[in-house]
Amino acid sequence: MAHRGLTFGIFLAPFHRLGENPTLAMDRDIELIQWLDHLGYDEAWIGEHHSAGWELIADPGLIIAAAAEKTRHIKLGSGVTSLPYHHPLMVAQRWVQLDHMTRGRAMLGCGPGALTSDAYMLGIEPATQRPRMLEAMDAIMRLLKMEEPVTMKTDWFEMRDARLHLAPYSDPHFDIAVASTITPFGMIAAGTHGVGVLSIGAGLPGGPEALAKQWQIAEDAAAKAGKTISRKKWRVVVNAHIAEDDQQALDEVRKGERNETVTYFEDTLGRPPGRAENPLADGVKMGTTLVGSPETVIKGIKRLLEYSQGGFGGILFRAHEWANREQTMRSYELFARYVMPVFQGSLDPIASSNAWAKENRKQVFGATPEAVKRAFTDFGHAVPEEFRTRTIGARDS
DSSP, X not given: OTTTTOEEEEEEOOOOOTTSOHHHHHHHHHHHHHHHHHHTOOEEXXXXXXXXXXXXXXXXXXXXXXXXXXXXXXXXXESXXXXXXXXXXXXXXXXXXXXXXXXXXXXXXXXXXXXXHHHHHTTOOHHXXXXXXXXXXXXXXXXXXXXXXXXXXXXXXXXXXXXXXXXXXXXXXXXXXXXXXXXXXXXXXXXXXXXXXXXXXXXXTTHHHHHHHHHHHHHHHHHHHTOOOOGGGEEXXXXXXXXXXXXXXXXXXXXXXXXXXXXXXXXXXXXXXXXXXXXXXXXXXXXXXXXXXXXXXXXXXXXXXXXXXXXXXEEEEEOOOSXXXXXXXXXXXXXXXXXXXXXXXXXXXXXXXXXXXXXXXXXXXXTHHHHHHHHHXXXXXXXXXXXXXXXXXXXXX
């Protein structure tokens, strides 16, 4: 049971290709969260974006509120709220309200804002986004302590005797995590405040190899700030798709992955074109992409755990539509049936019980034939011929 307790979920930006009905696309996002809740996934983190056409959700809080009404167990977070775009008092107030509305299932993901085009429209200089995120996060954490009114003035927001209108539903407050890519920034912010981490950079080339070093940065920052940080609250974000065998999984997603990468990341956002002839296969080999059979994906997750040099708390799939709807939903089901239990410790007791029964079947089940016969004779009935001429098993009783 070395991996018992690993959690699973999705990081839902979302990514919806151009040309599809956006209303139905958002409906599919909520439907996917419902499916994951049914399958026993732990978390869904929903993104905030305002431009570029693919990532359609402007307010993750609205999706969280809608999905909470249609689910029972899954926790719902913003992945992430772009803090420089909002007054921190408003962010804190909204998430306290969601904390109540979801009965403690809401989570706040924090980030500086991923799309430069969003910041451009808001008149925010990219160089100011990370410092502003730190200022906003400091304000939010102070508000959540509820120890005293917060007075704070920066070059972009001001608070005067600010306090929460409601206490959080969760004790002491809802879960908070910081998005981290390839720079030290996110890990430092998480460590400084003793909160969780969403390692989005784990799905990039070189990301798995950098996991241990990234976590060390977070621990160092926590120690410097007099905080503690838990690997249990560290989620690693990767691309994944599962089918019955490796080739089928690759065939199902190859076209969709190329469409997303070329059309959105390269042609729209300006990322340099990849040089690899088979980027999916390369990603599987590097451990940044978990595409294949359940057995292949299990090996990939174990490899990521080894790279982390101490483990992490959860795996998040970057939700995509590389495959068609049926294949995508089937992928999540296969993962829930055959991969999740390996890392939750639920298979070991079953296998142990089965092995015990096999090893001791003569001793344990040997008395069954006589017991079945006596079930007839003790009540004055003859044993039927079919029971006399065959071996009676445990199930016959």
